[in-house]
Each structure stands twice: as C-alpha cells, then as structure tokens.
Amino acid sequence: MNSRLLSVIRKEILHIIRDRRTFAIMFVIPIIELVLLGYAATNDIRRLTTAVYDADRTQQSRQLIEAYRASDYFAINRSAGSEDELAAWLDNGQIRAGIIIPAGYADNLAKGKTAQVGFVIDGSDPVVASTAFAASQSVGQSQGIKVLQERIGALVPGLAGGMNPAIEVRPRVWYNPELRSANYMVPAVMGIILQFLTTLFTALTIVREREQGTIEQLVVTPIKSWELVVGKVIPYVGIAFFDLIEVLILGMVLFGVYVRGNIALLLGLSILFLLTTLGLGLLVSSIARTQQESMFMAFLTMLPSIFLSGFFFPLEAMPGWLQAVSYAVPLRYMLVIIRGIMMKGVGMEAFPEQVLALLILGPLILFVASMRFRKSLE
Amino acid sequence: MISLSSVTKKFDTITAIKDLSFDVNAGEIFGLIGPDGAGKTTTLRVIATALNPTAGNVIVAGVDTVRDPEAVKQHIGYMPQRFALYPDLTVLENLNFFADLFGAPRRERAALIERLLGFARLTEFQTRLARNLSGGMQKKLALAASLMHRPRVLLLDEPTTGVDPISRREFWDLLTEVHLQGVTIVIATPYLDEAERCTRVGLMFRGELIACDTPNAIRANLGAVALEAQSAQAKLARQVIEARAGVLSVSAHGNSLRVLVDRAERQAEIESAWRAREISVRDVRVVKPRLEDAFVLMIGKSNER
Numbered sequence: 001m002n003s004r005l006l007s008v009i010r011k012e013i014l015h016i017i018r019d020r021r022t023f024a025i026m027f028v029i030p031i032i033e034l035v036l037l038g039y040a041a042t043n044d045i046r047r048l049t050t051a052v053y054d055a056d057r058t059q060q061s062r063q064l065i066e067a068y069r070a071s072d073y074f075a076i077n078r079s080a081g082s083e084d085e086l087a088a089w090l091d092n093g094q095i096r097a098g099i100i101i102p103a104g105y106a107d108n109l110a111k112g113k114t115a116q117v118g119f120v121i122d123g124s125d126p127v128v129a130s131t132a133f134a135a136s137q138s139v140g141q142s143q144g145i146k147v148l149q150e151r152i153g154a155l156v157p158g159l160a161g162g163m164n165p166a167i168e169v170r171p172r173v174w175y176n177p178e179l180r181s182a183n184y185m186v187p188a189v190m191g192i193i194l195q196f197l198t199t200l201f202t203a204l205t206i207v208r209e210r211e212q213g214t215i216e217q218l219v220v221t222p223i224k225s226w227e228l229v230v231g232k233v234i235p236y237v238g239i240a241f242f243d244l245i246e247v248l249i250l251g252m253v254l255f256g257v258y259v260r261g262n263i264a265l266l267l268g269l270s271i272l273f274l275l276t277t278l279g280l281g282l283l284v285s286s287i288a289r290t291q292q293e294s295m296f297m298a299f300l301t302m303l304p305s306i307f308l309s310g311f312f313f314p315l316e317a318m319p320g321w322l323q324a325v326s327y328a329v330p331l332r333y334m335l336v337i338i339r340g341i342m343m344k345g346v347g348m349e350a351f352p353e354q355v356l357a358l359l360i361l362g363p364l365i366l367f368v369a370s371m372r373f374r375k376s377l378e
Numbered sequence: 379m380i381s382l383s384s385v386t387k388k389f390d391t392i393t394a395i396k397d398l399s400f401d402v403n404a405g406e407i408f409g410l411i412g413p414d415g416a417g418k419t420t421t422l423r424v425i426a427t428a429l430n431p432t433a434g435n436v437i438v439a440g441v442d443t444v445r446d447p448e449a450v451k452q453h454i455g456y457m458p459q460r461f462a463l464y465p466d467l468t469v470l471e472n473l474n475f476f477a478d479l480f481g482a483p484r485r486e487r488a489a490l491i492e493r494l495l496g497f498a499r500l501t502e503f504q505t506r507l508a509r510n511l512s513g514g515m516q517k518k519l520a521l522a523a524s525l526m527h528r529p530r531v532l533l534l535d536e537p538t539t540g541v542d543p544i545s546r547r548e549f550w551d552l553l554t555e556v557h558l559q560g561v562t563i564v565i566a567t568p569y570l571d572e573a574e575r576c577t578r579v580g581l582m583f584r585g586e587l588i589a590c591d592t593p594n595a596i597r598a599n600l601g602a603v604a605l606e607a608q609s610a611q612a613k614l615a616r617q618v619i620e621a622r623a624g625v626l627s628v629s630a631h632g633n634s635l636r637v638l639v640d641r642a643e644r645q646a647e648i649e650s651a652w653r654a655r656e657i658s659v660r661d662v663r664v665v666k667p668r669l670e671d672a673f674v675l676m677i678g679k680s681n682e683r
Contacts, residue, residue: 007478011467018466018507217462217523219428221479222451 008231202281260345275362514545
C-alpha cells in the first residue's frame with residue numbers, strides 16, 4: 001500500500017487518540033442517541049391518563065367504562081363530579097382524555113334508542129390525539145355491537161348465540177407486530193450516526209489542518225490531495241463502523257431489536273452511503289474556514305437529513321415540493337435499506353432504486369467536493 | 379539557483395506582489411526585508427510552490443515551479459512563519475511523518491533522524507509533544523523537518539520572530555552550519571541585524587522590490603551621510619533641523635541624535651543652526667550608515683512617489 005497514505009492514516013490515528021475527550025465522545029454519542037431516541041422519541045401511545053364523569057351511575061355505564069379500561073389505551077384513574085371539573089383537569093393538563101356518560105344512558109339503551117356518550121381529547125399533541133380518537137371510537141363501536149347482540153337476543157330467543165358481525169377485519173401487523181417504536185428507531189439511529197460521525201469529523205479534521213497552519217507545510221511535500229484526504233478520513237470510517245456495531249449490539253441488549261437480514265449486506269451498503277456523507281464533509285471543509293464554521297455547517301446538513309429522510313415523519317405526509325427535495329437526501333435511501341434489512345430481513349432485490357440513488361449521489365457529491373477542494377493555500 | 383522574472387500575484391482585488399524579478403545564486407544567504415505586508419511571505423510561498431503566480435515565472439534549480447512543482451519540491455525546504463508541525467505529536471513523530479512524506483528510505487531513516495535531532499539539539503526532547511516545546515525549540519524542530527529531504531534551497535519565513543535573543547543566536551549558528559554544507563538560503567526577516575549577515579538583501583515595499591544588493595553596496599549607494607550626536611535637549615535639537623534642506627531624516631532617542639543628510643558639508647550648517655538657537659550638542663561625528671537607515675530612507679522615497 002501507498003506509504004504516504006499509510007503514514008497519514010497513522011498520524012491521524014495519533015491525533016484521534018491524543019484528543020482523549022473527543023475520542024471518548026465518539027463512542028458515547030451512539031449510546032446517548034440510541035437511548036434518547038429509543039426510549040424518549042417514541043410514538044407508542046399507551047395508558048393515557050383519562051378521567052370519567054359518569055352522570056348515569058348504572059351497571060351499563062360501568063360496563064362501558066370497563067370496556068375502555070380494558071383496551072389499554074386509557075388509564076382511567078379519576079372520577080369527576082361534574083363536566084366542569086373534568087374540563088378543568090383537561091385544561092391544566094392533569095388528564096389527556098375524558099369520558100362523559102350523561103344521565104339517562106342506561107334508560108336510552110333499555111328503550112332501544114341510541115345512547116350518546118361524550119369523549120373529549122386533548123388535541124395539543126396531534127399524534128396522541130389521533131390515536132386516542134381512533135381508540136375511543138373503536139372501543140365504543142365494539143361495545144355498541146355487544147349491546148345490539150343482546151337486544152336481538154332478547155327479541156328473538158335462540159338467535160343471539162348465532163348472531164355474529166357480518167364482517168370481521170383481522171389486521172395482522174408484519175415485521176413489527178407489537179408496533180414498537182424501538183424497532184423503527186434503532187435502525188434509523190444507525191443511519192444518523194454513520195452520517196453524523198463521518199460528515200462532521202471529515203470536515204473538522206481537514207479544516208483543522210488549515211486552521212492550524214499545518215497545510216502550509218504539507219503543500220510543499222510530495223503528498224497528493226487524495227492521499228491526504230483519504231488518509232485522514234479512513235480512521236473515521238473505521239470508527240463509524242465500530243459505532244454501527246455498537247448500536248447493533250445495544251439495540252439487541254436494550255431493546256431486543258435483532259437484525260433479520262444479512263449483516264454483511266448491511267455493512268456493504270453502508271459503505272455506499274458513506275461515500276455521500278464523506279463527500280458532504282469534504283464539501284463542508286472546502287467552504288468552512290474555521291473548525292467552528294465547519295461544525296455549524298455539518299449540523300446544518302444534519303437537519304434536512306433528519307427531517308427529510310423519513311426518520312421521524314413519514315415522507316408521504318409532506319407537501320409535494322418538500323418530497324421532491326427529499327430525493328436529494330442520501331439518508332432517505334439508506335433508511336429504507338437499513339430498515340428493510342433489519343426489520344423485514346429482505347435483500348438487495350427489495351431496494352434496487354435506493355442502491356441506484358446512492359450509486360449516483362455518492363460519486364456526484366464527491367466529484368463536486370473534490371472540484372472545490374484544493375491542496376493549496378488560495 | 380532561484381530566478382524570478384516579472385512575478386505578479388493577485389488575491390481577488392489585492393496585488394500582493396507586483397512585477398518582481400530577482401535571482402538568487404547558489405550558495406547565497408539572500409535576505410528579504412521590508413515592512414509587514416510588503417509581500418515577503420507571498421514571495422516565499424510562490425518560490426515554495428505553495429502558491430502559483432498570477433503572471434511571470436519562477437525557476438528553482440532549473441525547474442519551472444508551475445510546470446513541474448513536484449520536482450521543485452524535492453529541491454526546496456520551506457519553513458513557514460507560523461509553527462506548522464503537529465502540536466499533538468512528539469518531536470520524533472513529527473520528523474518521522476515528514477520523512478514518510480518525502481519517502482526517506484527505511485534503512486537510512488534512523489541515521490538521518492538521529493543526525494537531524496543532534497543538529498537541532500533536540501535529541502533529549504524527542505519524546506516530548508511539540509506543543510510542550512519552547513518557542514525556540516519549535517523553530518529548531520521546524521528547521522530540522524524542512525531539512526529532512528536534504529534540500530538544495532532553504533526558504534525561511536521570519537524564523538526567529540518571537541524568539542529570545544539566545545535562541546536567535548543559536549538558530550543562526552544552525553543556519554550557518556546548513557549554509558556551509560552548500561545549501562542556498564532565502565530568509566525573510568524583520569530584523570536588520572540579521573539582514574546584515576546575508577550575502578545580499580532584497581528590500582520589498584508594497585509588493586515591489588525597491589533595492590537588491592549586498593548590505594555594503596546598499597549602504598554605499600544610499601547617497602546619504604549619517605551623523606550621530608549627544609544632547610540633553612535632543613528633542614528640541616531634532617525639531618530645529620528637521621525641515622532644513624539636505625536633512626533626510628532625524629531621530630532622537632534619549633540623549634542620542636541620529637541625522638541623515640545628503641552631503642557631508644551639511645554637518646557645519648546643522649551645527650551652526652543649533653548654535654544659533656543656543657542648543658548644546660556634543661560629540662557630533664560622521665558614522666557608517668546602517669542598513670536600517672537605508673530601509674527608512676528608501677521606503678520614505680517610495681512613499682513620496
């Protein structure tokens with residue numbers, strides 16, 4: 001192997017090891033990100049604090065409350081004395097939802113009328129609200145069907161047992177049957193860490209040579225630009241892969257998230273993705289003059305990557321023009337690949353478009369970056 | 379050994395050096411002097427292939443710096459003004475790194491580095507991080523690193539700026555050693571006592587070379603006579619003669635006066651002027667002009683133009 005390249009790699013490893021704090025941070029970042037995103041950034045809505053105002057106080061109204069309690073979406077642990085009291089609790093955030101059963105509920109049921117039930121939901125968090133909304137309806141409907149069956153049974157004895165709903169939908173969720181956020185987040189964290197480490201540190205390490213003035217000594221040696229850049233970047237690629245494996249192991253230990261597909265394929269395609277992120281880092285280093293500037297700019301590339309990659313928010317829900325922009329975000333493709341391999345256990349055949357996109361974006365970004373990057377002082 | 383012809387270097391709208399032409403012969407110590415911003419650093423960088431000239435060309439050891447920079451790099455050692463080695467690497471690691479970049483053969487490596495460490499008097503500090511070296515030691519380390527590939531030309535950009543006088547003298551001892559081995563040296567320096575030690579000096583001002591000769595010839599061709607005198611009223615004595623015809627410059631430091639005049643005959647005129655104002659001035663004598671005098675006068679003249 002090229003001896004100049006080797007000596008740049010060796011020198012860069014010395015820089016990394018000597019800077020103990022940064023060295024430690026590189027290995028702690030994945031742990032923090034994974035724990036934060038795995039535990040905190042969860043969309044799993046379970047056991048919303050819910051109060052009930054039961055003005056009817058009958059066996060039937062208690063049955064309805066039990067049905068809601070049994071659904072696991074609502075933790076009904078408060079009972080309001082009036083509608084106003086319930087509203088006050090919702091106002092000051094003590095509860096997220098409230099069930100209002102008006103007086104005459106059981107009466108209406110007995111008379112064969114439609115008994116109305118109120119359900120108020122705190123809509124300040126739309127994700128929580130929409131889940132609660134759907135749950136409130138489905139629990140109510142199934143309770144309604146039960147009541148209907150009882151009524152028909154009362155009218156036509158003997159029919160009740162054979163009375164079944166005409167249609168029964170049995171949803172089965174594939175890949176992530178428990179709908180756990182961690183299964184979705186862990187693979188995404190791997191993508192983010194790959195990008196974060198390589199883009200930021202590539203930019204930093206190159207700008208440091210300029211800021212420190214060492215580039216001035218390097219330009220008068222026979223070293224070539226590519227040897228300098230590749231040599232400086234290789235150790236960080238190594239660290240990124242180490243972190244990738246760290247996240248895989250932590251994902252298993254902490255969240256029970258296992259790779260269903262081929263790990264070798266995952267690592268192989270990660271290299272393809274790294275071409276784009278290293279290119280971004282190189283691009284940043286060619287624009288930024290100080291390490292501070294390059295750090296700022298690297299963070300700037302992170303924002304669109306997080307928001308326009310389907311990391312948190314589904315791309316399908318975004319306006320058309322924003323979806324169009326997202327096609328330029330490499331992480332968008334990588335997340336499909338990582339989630340596909342990890343959650344679905346699929347292979348190359350499942351994402352030819354994503355691989356093609358990375359094959360185009362990587363060399364393109366690297367080309368633009370290297371056009372801008374010159375091993376000179378100008 | 380080095381030849382610049384009509385070299386111009388522009389950065390955006392600023393012209394750092396303008397139509398610069400001079401030659402440096404093999405075995406010379408060539409001093410580049412001039413105020414800050416005169417273009418000394420840019421000139422050295424252009425010779426070092428770190429910058430390409432906007433116009434004109436530079437030949438080093440018979441090779442054009444733009445056409446074949448890689449060949450030129452084998453011939454030159456360059457020591458930038460700022461410490462440009464790695465502060466978080468040890469003395470030895472720094473030297474090894476640059477030995478690698480220049481492809482020093484493995485077998486000769488150890489002997490070469492040992493010799494350079496001995497030369498720079500850094501043998502006992504070889505495991506110390508460069509950031510923990512004193513300013514003077516950092517300069518010596520940088521010098522050793524720039525000599526790694528046995529260059530024929532050594533380019534030094536203010537190598538002794540910010541270094542204590544003892545380290546400065548030591549550094550010059552090292553330079554003399556290098557020079558005796560036949561290395562051609564180009565040194566930019568703000569210190570005119572260092573310029574006196576050069577075989578020739580080039581005085582730069584606003585990107586142009588306004589004089590280029592041996593220190594002696596520059597002094598001789600100055601067209602000025604230097605006078606020194608003592609007076610308890612030195613400041614007043616200065617004011618009295620400052621605007622007189624033939625007085626090129628006057629400076630007063632404490633009780634000492636230093637006057638530059640265009641002809642030796644001016645001495646009598648000045649002394650009578652002082653007498654007329656009853657200012658007592660003693661020990662008036664003609665002295666050899668210093669390089670500093672030339673520097674001040676020539677820049678003053680260029681400024682008027």
